Amino acid sequence: MPIxxxxxxxxxxxxxxxxxxxxxxxxxxxxxxxxxxxxxxxEKWKLSYIKNIAGDKTxxxxxxxxxxxxxxxxxxxxxxxMAEYIDLxxxxxxxxxxxxxxxxxxxxxxxxxxxxxxxxxxxxxxxPMLFFGGENSKVFIHYDIDFSNILHFHFNGxxxxxxxxxDQTPYLYKVPHALISREDIDFDNPDFDKWPALKYAQGLIAxxxxxxxxxxxxxYWHYMKYxxxxxxxxxxxxxxxPANLIKAVYNIAIMRYFDNFMRRYKGQQWIDYKNxxxxxxxxxxxxxPV
Numbered sequence: 001m002p003i004x005x006x007x008x009x010x011x012x013x014x015x016x017x018x019x020x021x022x023x024x025x026x027x028x029x030x031x032x033x034x035x036x037x038x039x040x041x042x043e044k045w046k047l048s049y050i051k052n053i054a055g056d057k058t059x060x061x062x063x064x065x066x067x068x069x070x071x072x073x074x075x076x077x078x079x080x081x082m083a084e085y086i087d088l089x090x091x092x093x094x095x096x097x098x099x100x101x102x103x104x105x106x107x108x109x110x111x112x113x114x115x116x117x118x119x120x121x122x123x124x125x126x127x128p129m130l131f132f133g134g135e136n137s138k139v140f141i142h143y144d145i146d147f148s149n150i151l152h153f154h155f156n157g158x159x160x161x162x163x164x165x166x167d168q169t170p171y172l173y174k175v176p177h178a179l180i181s182r183e184d185i186d187f188d189n190p191d192f193d194k195w196p197a198l199k200y201a202q203g204l205i206a207x208x209x210x211x212x213x214x215x216x217x218x219x220y221w222h223y224m225k226y227x228x229x230x231x232x233x234x235x236x237x238x239x240x241x242p243a244n245l246i247k248a249v250y251n252i253a254i255m256r257y258f259d260n261f262m263r264r265y266k267g268q269q270w271i272d273y274k275n276x277x278x279x280x281x282x283x284x285x286x287x288x289p290v
Contacts, residue, residue: 003190003198005162008206008214019215020120024149024240027217029163029204036153036211041113045155047086047229054107055083063095064138064183089134089229097139098132098231114153114233121149121237128233133159133226141172141187141223142180145251147244148236150216154208157228161214162187163204164221170285171201172221175278177259179251182278187223197282208232218244 009023010031023030036042061078078096080088088094104110104127116123133139143166144150152161164172173182173195182195190198207227208214216222218239239245262270283289 003162003187003201003203005203005205008161008163008204010206014119016118016120023215024120024217027165029206029217029220030215031206031208032213032215033209034211035117035119035213036114039114041155042211044113045231047089047156047231050103050231051083051086053109054103055081055086057082057103057106059085059098059101059103061085061096062099063097064140085132089132092134093136094134095137096134097137097226098130099139100129100131102127103130104128116235117151119151121151123151124148124236124238126236128235130231130233131224132231133224134229135226137226138188139222139224140180140183141185141221143219143221145179145248145256146236147218147239147248147251149218149239150237151235152208152214152216152232153234154212154214154232155210155230157210157226157230159208159230159232160225160227161206161208162223162225163206163216164201165204165217166219166221168201168203168221170282171197173197173278173282175274176281177255177262177274181221182275188225196288197286200286219247 008029008031010033012033013035014022014030014032019030019032022028058079059082061080063077080096085096085098088096111127114128116125131139141162141164173185174180175182185195185198192199206214210230218241239248266273
C-alpha cells in the first residue's frame with residue numbers, strides 16, 4: 001500500500017507576486033512548467049551535451065548503501081570519468097548518482113546556459129550544484145542541512161519527487177543527530193506493519209519532466225527517484241524563518257561535527273543506536289507499542 005500522497009500544484013507560468021504570495025509566503029510547494037523555456041539550457045541540457053563538454057572530468061559517485069561509520073560526511077563511494085558515467089546511465093540502470101556536484105566550477109561555460117530567475121526569492125548567487133541519476137536510482141529521504149528554500153530544475157527525462165512538510169516529521173522515523181529517516185524504509189511501497197507511523201503521514205508528489213522546476217520550501221523532506229536517466233540543478237535561498245536559520249546554523253556548526261566525532265568514537269555502534277532510537281522515539285511519541 002502506498003503512502004497517502006497528494007499531487008503538488010502545477011502552473012505553466014506565474015508572476016513574481018503570485019509565486020511569493022501563494023507559495024513562498026505560505027511555504028507551499030509548486031511545479032512551474034515553463035520557467036526555463038527561454039534558457040539556452042532548455043534546448044542544450046541533455047546527457048549527450050554534458051558528455052561532450054565535461055566528459056574528461058572525474059566525478060564523485062554515491063550509491064544507496066546504508067550509512068556506515070567508516071564514511072565521512074557526504075563522502076563519495078566511487079569516482080569515474082563523466083563520459084564513462086553517462087555511458088553507464090544510458091546503457092543500463094545503476095545505483096550510482098552524482099550528488100551536490102559543482103560542475104560549473106569545472107566547466108564555466110555552463111553558467112551561460114541558465115538565468116537566475118527573478119521570482120520573489122533572494123537566491124544565493126553561488127555556483128549551482130548538479131545532481132545526476134540512472135533509471136530507478138533513488139535519493140533516500142532527507143531534508144537539507146541549511147533549511148534553504150530550493151528551486152529544483154530537472155533535465156533529460158523524468159524524475160519523481162515525494163515531499164513531506166516539516167509538520168510530518170513525527171511520522172517519518174527521523175534518525176537523531178541526522179537529516180534522514182531510516183534508510184531501510186521503501187517509500188515507494190512501505191511496509192506499514194514494520195513502520196506503522198507512516199500510515200499517518202500526508203505527503204505530496206510530482207513527476208518532473210524536462211525543463212520543469214519544483215519549488216521546495218525550507219525544511220521539507222524530499223525523496224527523489226529518477227524514472228529515467230537525467231540530471232537536476234538546484235538554486236537556493238536562505239531560510240526566511242528565524243527559527244529555521246537557527247536550526248541551519250546548529251546543523252552546520254555543531255550537529256554534523258558531533259555526528260562525525262561519534263562515528264569515529266563509537267563506530268557502527270553509534271549508527272545502530274541512532275537507527276534504534278528513530279523507531280523508539282517515533283513510536284513513543286505516537287503511543288505505538290515498541
